Amino acid sequence: MIEYVISPEPQVSLAVIGERRRFPVRRIFCVGRNYAAHAREMGQDPDREPPFFFTKPASSIVPEGVDIPYPPQTAEFHFEAELVIAIGQEAIACSVAHARDCIYGVAIGNDLTRRDLQSKAKDKGQPWDWGKGFDHSAVCGPIHPVATVADLSRGRIELQLNGQVKQEGDLADLIWSVDEVISIISQSMALRPGDLIYTGTPAGVGPMQVGDVVQISIDGLGAIEHTIVAPDARFQSTNEGSGTISIS
Ligand code: MN
Numbered sequence: 001m002i003e004y005v006i007s008p009e010p011q012v013s014l015a016v017i018g019e020r021r022r023f024p025v026r027r028i029f030c031v032g033r034n035y036a037a038h039a040r041e042m043g044q045d046p047d048r049e050p051p052f053f054f055t056k057p058a059s060s061i062v063p064e065g066v067d068i069p070y071p072p073q074t075a076e077f078h079f080e081a082e083l084v085i086a087i088g089q090e091a092i093a094c095s096v097a098h099a100r101d102c103i104y105g106v107a108i109g110n111d112l113t114r115r116d117l118q119s120k121a122k123d124k125g126q127p128w129d130w131g132k133g134f135d136h137s138a139v140c141g142p143i144h145p146v147a148t149v150a151d152l153s154r155g156r157i158e159l160q161l162n163g164q165v166k167q168e169g170d171l172a173d174l175i176w177s178v179d180e181v182i183s184i185i186s187q188s189m190a191l192r193p194g195d196l197i198y199t200g201t202p203a204g205v206g207p208m209q210v211g212d213v214v215q216i217s218i219d220g221l222g223a224i225e226h227t228i229v230a231p232d233a234r235f236q237s238t239n240e241g242s243g244t245i246s247i248s
Pocket of ligand 1: 200
């Protein structure tokens with residue numbers, strides 16, 4: 001038995017619909033811009049340029065129903081409703097035709113973003129991690145085993161903020177389909193069981209405040225809901241004398 005000098009963090013996992021057993025999360029990949037209307041609202045040409053990716057740590061997962069503390073160092077905390085793919089089998093240089101075999105299931109996700117930090121990073125040509133891969137930044141609902149899902153090529157995706165529709169789109173409008181995204185990632189990285197892929201968000205992204213309730217639904221997958229709560233006070237204490245430096 002391996003002994004550790006510190007206690008390892010527990011395995012991050014998600015509930016699976018109709019299953020007692022859970023889905024262990026390994027890595028989180030996200031597609032940068034994958035709906036034309038959202039690419040346009042971010043000031044980009046939605047032509048079918050090769051997709052690009054960023055990642056979040058597995059530790060950023062927030063399961064359904066868990067409150068989300070407003071994150072530090074941002075005044076633009078944005079929602080991004082997305083379809084999430086859960087990988088169940090290794091995929092290395094996988095063809096589009098075989099991509100479906102690698103999928104364990106799908107879920108509803110919210111790719112939470114510190115938009116101001118992301119914009120600043122874009123302007124300076126710096127990495128996106130601070131805008132994208134922060135604590136509590138990857139909301140993911142329960143996994144629906146793929147055999148129980150009728151169709152991954154179409155279906156309405158909608159986000160409501162406090163009961164008001166903010167984002168709506170259709171999976172049919174993905175610039176790069178679920179199968180294509182898996183195939184493309186697998187040319188560069190060995191996808192392994194437990195990896196998640198956030199497939200991109202439709203137009204209408206916008207800010208959230210403390211107290212907001214966010215609901216996301218996708219046809220065939222039901223809906224998930226979460227609430228934004230007060231920031232973790234430990235980030236706000238000035239810690240006089242400890243040398244805290246503001247980066248904003
Ligand atoms: Mn996104």
